[in-house]
Amino acid sequence: MNIQIFGTKKSFDTKKAQRYFKERRIKFQFIDLREKEMSKGELQSVMRAAGGIDAVIDQGAKDQDTVALITYLVESQKFDKLLENQQVLREPIVRNGAKATVGYCPEVWKTWE
Numbered sequence: 001m002n003i004q005i006f007g008t009k010k011s012f013d014t015k016k017a018q019r020y021f022k023e024r025r026i027k028f029q030f031i032d033l034r035e036k037e038m039s040k041g042e043l044q045s046v047m048r049a050a051g052g053i054d055a056v057i058d059q060g061a062k063d064q065d066t067v068a069l070i071t072y073l074v075e076s077q078k079f080d081k082l083l084e085n086q087q088v089l090r091e092p093i094v095r096n097g098a099k100a101t102v103g104y105c106p107e108v109w110k111t112w113e
Helices: 012-023 040-050 064-072 075-084 106-112
Strands: 003-007 028-032 093-096 099-102
Touching: 003 012, 012 028, 012 106, 040 075, 040 093, 040 099, 064 075, 099 106
Parallel strands: 003 028
Antiparallel strands: 003 093, 093 099
């Protein structure tokens, strides 16, 4: 298993995800989205696994203007705007190769073990 957890240090769900893997002694790599954003390929891979762009956007994000803008953009422009504004992504994003989850999903992570 090659687990990557994308999130921020202040996110409670990100902390819970880290604790989940620590308790099971599963090594993971934590990537703080405030310090290093996801690459274009990483974001595309997560969107494919999670079910599209709407599944990765946090509708309750602090930056409601950006959420609204992305929601009402033409499909071809949504991805580029999301890539520029990753603060509106749902956290945590947990990747295991081509598999990925958005949000706290221990029921899915159990199937990875």
